[in-house]
Amino acid sequence: MVKLTQRLGGLVLRFAAFCAALGAVIAMVTSRERSSFFVLSLVAKYSDLAAFKYFVIANAIVSVYSFLVLFLPKESLLWKFVVVLDLMVTMLLTSSLSAAVAVAQVGKRGNANAGWLPICGQVPRFCDQITGALIAGLVALVLYVFLLIFSIHHVVDPFLLRKS
Amino acid sequence: MAGGKTVLAGGNTKSWKLLLGLRIFAFMATLAAAIVMALNKETKTLVVATIGTVPIKATLTAKFQHTPAFVFFVIANVMASFHNLLMIALQIFSPKLEHKGLHVLSIAILDMLNATLVSAAANAAVFVAELGKNGNKHAKWNKVCDRFATYCDHGAGALIAAFAGVILMILVSGVSISRLLFNSNKFSTTKAPATATDVP
Numbered sequence: 001m002v003k004l005t006q007r008l009g010g011l012v013l014r015f016a017a018f019c020a021a022l023g024a025v026i027a028m029v030t031s032r033e034r035s036s037f038f039v040l041s042l043v044a045k046y047s048d049l050a051a052f053k054y055f056v057i058a059n060a061i062v063s064v065y066s067f068l069v070l071f072l073p074k075e076s077l078l079w080k081f082v083v084v085l086d087l088m089v090t091m092l093l094t095s096s097l098s099a100a101v102a103v104a105q106v107g108k109r110g111n112a113n114a115g116w117l118p119i120c121g122q123v124p125r126f127c128d129q130i131t132g133a134l135i136a137g138l139v140a141l142v143l144y145v146f147l148l149i150f151s152i153h154h155v156v157d158p159f160l161l162r163k164s
Numbered sequence: 165m166a167g168g169k170t171v172l173a174g175g176n177t178k179s180w181k182l183l184l185g186l187r188i189f190a191f192m193a194t195l196a197a198a199i200v201m202a203l204n205k206e207t208k209t210l211v212v213a214t215i216g217t218v219p220i221k222a223t224l225t226a227k228f229q230h231t232p233a234f235v236f237f238v239i240a241n242v243m244a245s246f247h248n249l250l251m252i253a254l255q256i257f258s259p260k261l262e263h264k265g266l267h268v269l270s271i272a273i274l275d276m277l278n279a280t281l282v283s284a285a286a287n288a289a290v291f292v293a294e295l296g297k298n299g300n301k302h303a304k305w306n307k308v309c310d311r312f313a314t315y316c317d318h319g320a321g322a323l324i325a326a327f328a329g330v331i332l333m334i335l336v337s338g339v340s341i342s343r344l345l346f347n348s349n350k351f352s353t354t355k356a357p358a359t360a361t362d363v364p
Contacts, residue, residue, distance in 0.1 A: 048302040049302075054291070095283045095286075102292050105232060106292065
């Protein structure tokens with residue numbers, strides 16, 4: 001009974017992480033805004049900035065991976081491999097989130113020393129949607145950290161709770 | 165009492181030496197990245213305008229503190245090198261504590277956390293540095309590197325060191341996790357610890 005609730009907990013966490021990563025991808029891909037500035041027209045898309053492209057690609061990989069692991073059977077030998085892959089996916093998520101937040105912060109506040117003006121004043125809806133996508137990415141990251149600890153506990157059993 | 169003693173991990177075994185070597189390299193790489201970026205500063209006098217025939221010069225400085233991503237980079241690399249230093253000291257000065265379960269688990273988790281931290285910092289810094297090098301014409305942000313070439317070169321060196329540190333930290337966490345796996349296997353399958361076998 002305990003094993004069933006543990007497995008169910010793992011599945012729920014992974015499904016939630018899949019949803020969060022997918023939400024982050026969708027929110028960022030559909031963010032597009034046109035603003036006119038006198039006669040100039042500025043179209044803000046996520047693909048203008050390399051960090052946002054990396055964020056989209058990384059979260060897409062993570063959501064596909066979570067979806068595939070959801071269907072892994074319980075007694076498969078691949079669970080030890082899943083621990084390693086969970087670690088790599090967590091690192092991918094943190095690096096993509098950190099890069100996207102760093103660049104978004106430059107977009108929101110600008111950089112006075114480099115002469116870069118903030119763009120959020122001209123395209124506020126774009127900025128809000130990017131913020132939402134970054135929050136979804138953060139949720140996916142936190143869920144994956146829990147999943148990593150969960151996988152290590154179940155596959156490696158460092159507290160020696162299982163009697164084999 | 166060789167019959168009743170359980171096997172001892174740690175000591176001068178192969179994985180211990182490998183872990184120590186990897187940690188020393190990771191410590192050096194992250195420390196180098198932190199130091200090079202922290203000392204990164206360039207001052208230049210540029211002509212910003214010309215009134216008549218008199219050029220107006222302004223002294224501009226490029227420092228790492230101007231960019232929050234680089235500040236995070238320095239802090240994260242300092243934390244990771246401090247962690248590596250602590251782990252090296254722990255490994256050298258107390259090898260007999262190694263076989264307790266919680267000890268090995270906390271080392272593995274801390275290694276993973278620090279590997280993630282360094283990778284996040286290096287990634288954030290590299291994307292912001294790419295913005296500085298190439299500019300972004302959609303957002304009308306102009307390049308910084310054509311005027312402050314030395315600043316950009318030093319920053320690039322720090323980033324390379326940090327990425328080497330990331331790869332080394334990933335290897336360190338891999339070895340720590342495998343020691344954790346081996347530790348738990350050894351204790352759960354030991355029925356009669358008759359002889360002290362050499363653990364890899």
